Amino acid sequence: MSRSKVNNLILLKQIHTAVAQIRKGKLNKALETLDKAEDSARKAKSTDTVYYILFMRGGIFYTESKYDEALETYEKALEAGSELLKNDPENINYQHYIGTTLSNTGNLLKSKGENPRAAEYYVRARETYANLLAKEPENTVFRSAAGENMNNYAALLTEMDSFEEACEVLRPAIELYEKLLEEKPENLDYQVALSVALAQLGNCLIQKGPENYETARLSLDKALAMQEYLLAQQPENRDMKESIAFILERLEKLERL
Numbered sequence: 145m146s147r148s149k150v151n152n153l154i155l156l157k158q159i160h161t162a163v164a165q166i167r168k169g170k171l172n173k174a175l176e177t178l179d180k181a182e183d184s185a186r187k188a189k190s191t192d193t194v195y196y197i198l199f200m201r202g203g204i205f206y207t208e209s210k211y212d213e214a215l216e217t218y219e220k221a222l223e224a225g226s227e228l229l230k231n232d233p234e235n236i237n238y239q240h241y242i243g244t245t246l247s248n249t250g251n252l253l254k255s256k257g258e259n260p261r262a263a264e265y266y267v268r269a270r271e272t273y274a275n276l277l278a279k280e281p282e283n284t285v286f287r288s289a290a291g292e293n294m295n296n297y298a299a300l301l302t303e304m305d306s307f308e309e310a311c312e313v314l315r316p317a318i319e320l321y322e323k324l325l326e327e328k329p330e331n332l333d334y335q336v337a338l339s340v341a342l343a344q345l346g347n348c349l350i351q352k353g354p355e356n357y358e359t360a361r362l363s364l365d366k367a368l369a370m371q372e373y374l375l376a377q378q379p380e381n382r383d384m385k386e387s388i389a390f391i392l393e394r395l396e397k398l399e400r401l
Contacts, residue, residue, distance in 0.1 A: 155184040155193065162200065171204050178204075195224040195241055202248070211256050218249045236276060240286065243272035247293040254300050263304070266297035270313075284324065291320045291337055298344050307351040314345040332377070335370055336384075342367035343391050350394060350401075357398055364395050 158181035165174035178201050185193040198221035205214035222245050228238040250265035273290035280286060294317035301310035321338035328334060342363045349360035368391045375384045 155181060155188060155190070158184060159193070159197070162197075166200070166204065171208060175201060175204060191224055191228055192238075195221055195228060198224060199241070199245060202245075206248070206252055206255075209255075211252055214252050215249065215256075218245055218252065221245050222249070236279060239272060239276055240289070243269050243276065243286075243293075244289060246272060247289070247296070250293070250300070251296055254296070254303075259300060259304055262300055263297070266293060266300065269293045270297065284327075287320055287324060288333070288337075291317050291324070291341075294320075295337060295341055295344070298341070298348075302344065302348060302351075305351075307348045310348045311345060311352070314341050314348065317341045318345065332374065335374055339367045339370035339374065340387070342370070343387065343394075346391070347394055350398065354401070357401060361395070361398055364391050364398075367391055368395070 158177055162174045162177040162181060165171070165177060178197050182194060182197045182201075185197060198217055202214050202217035202221060205211075205217055222242065225238060225242045225245060229235065229242065232238060246265050246269035250262045250269060253259075253262035253265060270290070270293055273286060273293060276286045277283070277290060294313050298310045298313045298317065301307075301313065318338065318341045321334055321341060324334045325331065325338060346360045346364035346367060349356035349363065368388065371384055371388050371391065375381060375388060378384060
């Protein structure tokens with residue numbers, strides 16, 4: 145067996161080991177394994193593997209709330225992704241790499257409280273996914289990733305009191321998830337994402353003024369029905385309970401108004 149094939153097998157084994165360690169919660173061990181894998185990938189001049197390793201490492205740092213390390217790692221991943229696109233600009237997988245990394249960086253910056261910078265990354269991710277969906281409009285991976293980015297971006301805009309813009313972002317997200325649910329009505333992830341978008345839209349519409357109250361109520365009622373159904377499937381889901389409490393509070397506010 146040639147040396148290059150041996151090196152590729154070693155690299156593949158290192159990545160599989162890191163994935164297994166992440167699944168077991170052995171994050172420090174996974175970081176050590178990824179360091180070795182990155183060294184192997186750079187020696188093999190495998191830029192796409194370097195990107196994947198950096199993306200995994202950034203996710204670990206984010207999970208551990210090591211935001212500075214995560215941000216630095218995601219920036220390196222974006223550099224690697226940009227290099228891939230420079231050599232193959234039409235490659236949709238590389239574009240997906242960039243879109244996912246941009247969106248995750250936006251989430252990270254939002255967690256750090258750097259809202260204006262987070263907004264820039266969300267916008268870039270949204271543009272990337274818009275381009276991807278123009279090429280592959282039925283791709284469920286791209287559609288779901290685009291919807292998730294829009295949901296997160298809308299949440300940021302709401303925090304920044306940009307309610308009009310948040311509504312503009314949420315409407316296409318809702319349309320996207322409604323279509324995904326038509327295709328796969330039992331998909332719980334789509335149901336959660338749609339209910340979150342509807343709840344956010346209802347809240348934004350309340351903030352925009354009395355002429356939007358009835359539309360806000362309809363959106364919140366629909367979100368509540370969906371989330372109560374989801375909670376029945378997952379009765380211990382704390383996030384769902386908090387989301388339902390938020391919706392009820394918004395509906396009560398509407399009654400008072």
